[in-house]
Amino acid sequence: MENEPSHAPDHDTAHHVNKHVKGYLMVGGLLLFCTALTVFLSYVNFGTQKANIVVAMALATFKAGCVAAIFMHLKSEKWTIYRFLLITAIFATGLFLLTALAFHDPIRLNF
Amino acid sequence: MEIPYTVSARPDTGLYNAKIGIWLFLASEVMLFGGLFSAYVFLRIGAQPGYWPHGLLNVPVGTFNTAVLIASSVTVVLAWASLKMRQFAQYKIWMGITILCGLLFLIVKLTYEWPAKFHHFGVFIKKEALAKYEPYLGNNYLEAKGLPERVEITGDVEDEAALKDDTAKTYVFKAIDAVNAEPINPESDRPTFLPRPLVEKKVVIDKADVDYASMFYPRHSAYFSAYFLITGLHGLHVLGGLIVFTYFWLPVGANLYKRNPEHLANRIEVAGLFWHFVDLVWIFVFPLFYLL
DSSP: OTTOOOOSOOHHHHHHHHHHHHHHHHHHHHHHHHHHHHHHHHTSOOSSHHHHHHHHHHHHHHHHHHIIIIITOGGGOOHHHHHHHHHHHHHHHHHHHHHHHHTOBTTTTBO | OOOTTSSSOOTTTSSOHHHHHHHHHHHHHHHHHHHHHHHHHHHHHHSOTTOSOOSOSOHHHHHHHHHHHHHHHHHHHHHHHHHHTTOHHHHHHHHHHHHHHHHHHHHIIIIIIHHHHHTOEEEEEOGGGGGGGHHHHOHHHHHHTTOOOOOEEEEEESOGGGGGOTTOOEEEEEEEOHHHHSTTSGGGSSOOSSOOOOEEEEEEEEGGGEEEEEESSGGGOHHHHHHHHHHHHHHHHHHHHHHHHHHHHSHHHHHHHHHOHHHHHHHHHHHHHHHHHHHHHHHHHIIIIIIO
16 A cells, blocks of 8 residues: 555664764765865965856865765665756756857857 | 555655655756856856955855854754654754754844845946045056956945935945955955954045945845845745744644654655755855855
8 A cells, every 4th residue: 555654664774874874964074174165265366266266166066966965865866856857957057058158259259 | 535655656756756746846946046046157257347246245154154054954864864763852853953053044144144234335436536536446556466446435324314315415434344445455455254344434435426326235236136136035945944844843743753754754855855955055155155
């Protein structure tokens, strides 16, 4: 039957989850460290503002990746979800490409 | 009638239905925030030199709020893990801490960060009058160092009510930001981590020399309109998450747990996925608006 209540924890599941708790705390610590690192590096002069933006966005992408992979369980998820996200990624990339196109100069043929 | 597959997985997808639902919703959220972030990129690239402000937000406060949100992401996943291990008392504690973290984030934003901006004033000086205000802008010094020029003077006005007086010929500051008080101090070249205190100094600006003047409202600049829109929408998401968490923290959660603990665990997992997404958005908001 669907949705049958189970009041006792499934032993394997409980063990599995318990094993992950330490990992969640470590990822939380890593994210806090990366936040401090982002703030620190934003005051380091990398030569150009562009370089500082690249460094900060690389760190932010790494942090977002940690949140998605570990906290949101995307590290081991079903294919249905990956398919949703793949399509979303394609559309989101298209959206940002539109922004880039706005700065395209058709006369000099460059961005 | 019982809703199917709220606990057990649907055989074809391998997932309980709410998980499919939340991921579809989050996909639409990616496009919503993606649109706003791409607007941010568009506005920022298009901004004239000196018209994209730096260092106007309080970085220590922003860092604190980021840490609070990250901590709440950890506690919500621990609340879910407690339910999977059938430790309801633990769940209540972790979820309680998550709610407190979310509240703290909103309180800091709404009672400190935003109101402080609403009382800060800025005047953009016309190109032809920039030289007249050189003691507050330091553009000769900036040019020699190859830094972008300054076009704005910011600080606290003497009398906010006087701003409504259209017959007044001047704007009068009672204190100005350190960057304008000491424009050729190398400390003013780049924003600092700790906000520098305002300098008590009466500065009078002729309205005829001003291109545009405003409190730090959304209308102040493309920067502040993007800041208030994105942080405001993000704040609404935090509020939405808090309402759901509080609902499941109240006896509703205990009753559901008694009926079917796995059902509550799944609901918390789904609400948690939303919360992590809200955290994920902030991870990009923080450096883009506070640091860069």
